[in-house]
Amino acid sequence: EGVGPTEYTALKLKVKEWSSEAAAAVEGKIPADASVYFVPATLRPETMYGQTCCFVGPAIKYGIFKVSDKEYFVCTKRAAWNMAFQGKFFDLDNFPKDQKELEAVVELPGSAFVGTLINAPLSLHEQGVRILPMDTVLASKGTGVVTCVPSDSPDDFATIRELAKKAEYYKIQKEWAELEIIPVLETPAYGKLSAQHLVEKMKINSPKDDKQLAEAKDLAYKEGFYNGTMLVGEFAGQKVQDAKEKVRQQILQSGDGFAFAD
Numbered sequence: 001e002g003v004g005p006t007e008y009t010a011l012k013l014k015v016k017e018w019s020s021e022a023a024a025a026v027e028g029k030i031p032a033d034a035s036v037y038f039v040p041a042t043l044r045p046e047t048m049y050g051q052t053c054c055f056v057g058p059a060i061k062y063g064i065f066k067v068s069d070k071e072y073f074v075c076t077k078r079a080a081w082n083m084a085f086q087g088k089f090f091d092l093d094n095f096p097k098d099q100k101e102l103e104a105v106v107e108l109p110g111s112a113f114v115g116t117l118i119n120a121p122l123s124l125h126e127q128g129v130r131i132l133p134m135d136t137v138l139a140s141k142g143t144g145v146v147t148c149v150p151s152d153s154p155d156d157f158a159t160i161r162e163l164a165k166k167a168e169y170y171k172i173q174k175e176w177a178e179l180e181i182i183p184v185l186e187t188p189a190y191g192k193l194s195a196q197h198l199v200e201k202m203k204i205n206s207p208k209d210d211k212q213l214a215e216a217k218d219l220a221y222k223e224g225f226y227n228g229t230m231l232v233g234e235f236a237g238q239k240v241q242d243a244k245e246k247v248r249q250q251i252l253q254s255g256d257g258f259a260f261a262d
């Protein structure tokens with residue numbers, strides 16, 4: 001990784017319907033008129049049209065943090081502290097002077113959220129997408145929440161393929177992992193679904209093939225950025241290089257997301 005912090009775009013994915021386990025835990029702790037958001041951090045804002053689910057680490061501990069009377073975020077405590085420190089959130093009157101003062105309203109392992117229905121801004125799946133488990137999510141990076149774009153992320157593609165194959169083992173409904181994969185951008189080398197193309201070409205069999213996935217991720221990232229053309233959204237037909245920052249600004253200005261450094 002380069003010098004200095006990574007500048008992510010964090011997206012706000014609003015909860016529409018909790019999983020039964022999360023519903024029981026939040027009961028009476030969050031006002032009915034408040035919105036709760038999962039806040040995945042991404043380096044590929046231009047791909048957000050293709051979100052098909054959102055991942056949490058099943059064994060990672062998450063908090064639901066009060067940002068204001070009307071807004072709560074689901075993320076790791078580490079990320080909430082970073083956000084508070086960056087000064088953009090959390091009622092300044094309540095700005096914690098000490099990490100210990102930043103208390104979650106509710107704490108749960110990622111597994112408890114699996115099945116929660118959320119609204120993913122920009123996603124062409126407008127009826128909503130599900131929270132699903134991803135074993136390779138790192139608690140030490142970003143917000144600990146990862147939005148899933150299987151058209152362009154080899155990790156995401158490998159994970160949903162695994163989840164659909166072993167739905168029972170992962171305690172999910174198979175169809176949650178089988179939402180249509182939407183082509184978001186096109187490249188000369190890998191076509192319209194670069195992640196699938198690379199995973200199949202490199203014979204990547206599991207989300208745990210980390211060396212191969214790292215290589216696939218690098219190839220998809222570079223080809224997409226330098227040679228990609230947008231297929232969907234307001235900037236369809238434009239180069240990814242140009243659209244990337246435009247989509248990001250749109251997300252920041254609409255309030256569907258915020259800048260987050262880590």
Ligand code: A2H
Nearest residue numbers: 041042043044047137138141142144146147148149152153
């Ligand atoms: B990216 P970097 Cl379409 N654990 O977003 C594991 N992975 C994480 C994470 C965590 N705690 N937090 C963020 N990430 C993922 C989209 C995407 C991403 C596409 C293609 C490639 C890609 C949709 N998932 O990442 O280590 C997030 O997935 C490859 C660069 O900071 C985030 O962007 O470079 C990316 O890793 C950040 O990785």
